[in-house]
Amino acid sequence: MAFDFKKEYKAFYMPERKPSIVTVPRMKYLAVSVAGDPNREDSEYKQSIPLLYGVAFTIKMSKMGDRRMEGYYDFVVPPLEGFWWQEDAEGIDYGQKEKFRGLSVIRLPDFVAKSDFEWAVAEAAAKKKMDFSRVNYLTYDEGLSVQCMHVGAYDDEPATVALMHRFMEEQGYALDITPTRRHHEIYLSDARRTAPEKLKTVIRHPIKKR
Numbered sequence: 001m002a003f004d005f006k007k008e009y010k011a012f013y014m015p016e017r018k019p020s021i022v023t024v025p026r027m028k029y030l031a032v033s034v035a036g037d038p039n040r041e042d043s044e045y046k047q048s049i050p051l052l053y054g055v056a057f058t059i060k061m062s063k064m065g066d067r068r069m070e071g072y073y074d075f076v077v078p079p080l081e082g083f084w085w086q087e088d089a090e091g092i093d094y095g096q097k098e099k100f101r102g103l104s105v106i107r108l109p110d111f112v113a114k115s116d117f118e119w120a121v122a123e124a125a126a127k128k129k130m131d132f133s134r135v136n137y138l139t140y141d142e143g144l145s146v147q148c149m150h151v152g153a154y155d156d157e158p159a160t161v162a163l164m165h166r167f168m169e170e171q172g173y174a175l176d177i178t179p180t181r182r183h184h185e186i187y188l189s190d191a192r193r194t195a196p197e198k199l200k201t202v203i204r205h206p207i208k209k210r
Contacts, residue, residue, distance in 0.1 A: 004076040005107060006188075013079070013186060015202060017149045019167035024142035024204070028108040029081075030055050030117070031138040037097040038082075048104035049080065051135050054128055056106050058120040067119060071111035078107040083182040090175070092183050094155055103182075105138065142184070146173065147204040153196035160203055173207040181206035 006013040011022060030052050038045035056077045062069060084092060084102040093099070108117075117137040125132045146168040150160040165175065177183065186202035 002074040002076050003109070005078045006076075013188070013202065015147050015149050017151060019146055019148045019164045021144070021168070021171060021173070021207070022147055022204075023144050026139060026141040028110060028112060029103075029105040029138040029140060030108060031103045031105045031136045032134050033136075034100075034102050034104050036100060038100060038102070039097065045082075045102070045104055048134070051130075051132055052080070052104060052106045053077065054124045054130065055117070055120050055132060055135050056108075058124045058127070059108070059112060059116065062116075062120070067116075067123075069111055069116045070113070073109065073111070075109050079187055081105045081107070081184065081186045083184050085177075085182050090177055091161075092157075094158060103138070108137075142181075142204070142206065144173075144176075144207055144209075145184075145204045146207050147202060150199075150201045150203050151197075152199060154199065154201065157201070157203060161205070164203065164205060168205075168207050172210050174210045176206040176208040178206070 012024060015022075032048035032051055034044040034048050036043055036045075040046070059069075060075060060077055063072060063074065082102050082104055084100060086093060086096065086099045086101065114137055121132045121135055124130070146164045148160055148164050150157055168175070184204040186204070188200040188202065189198065191199060
């Protein structure tokens, strides 16, 4: 049976609808830099999605070809995620989406080496006749964080964020968003097929001990 990150690491992908403190280990990702309103039909964010999935599925299906990745195991491609920020701002202003900057990402299994990634990019480009050069190999150590499951529209996230921040302060923590530690979202629902009020999104913020 294919390894499913959401089922095996429920603490990171299926938190409760109340805030919790978690330490996230170093992970590998496919990443594409994006900017602007992600909701626009021609947005860089939406353009990133087929690029990420194209490389992710090339890695997953390498078992069917000649490429042998050391330590390979079959896996369910993890959900789409995003690290977001706005220039000269500590948090996120949902009313100014045109100022968004971000990394659109998909987690990679630990067995994927940089050389495997480079092979997959070239293989996807050859097979799909697309330019995959925007896809990067990212290793990220997220560390100590506060997180919560948000159920509802993306524009309603500030209420969940406020709940998270109150909780972390009560527990003796402070927000630690920096140029290398970002607002993080994990998208568990397909926004094209799910009503806004039923969307499930994991929201995660970096924190530090006060």
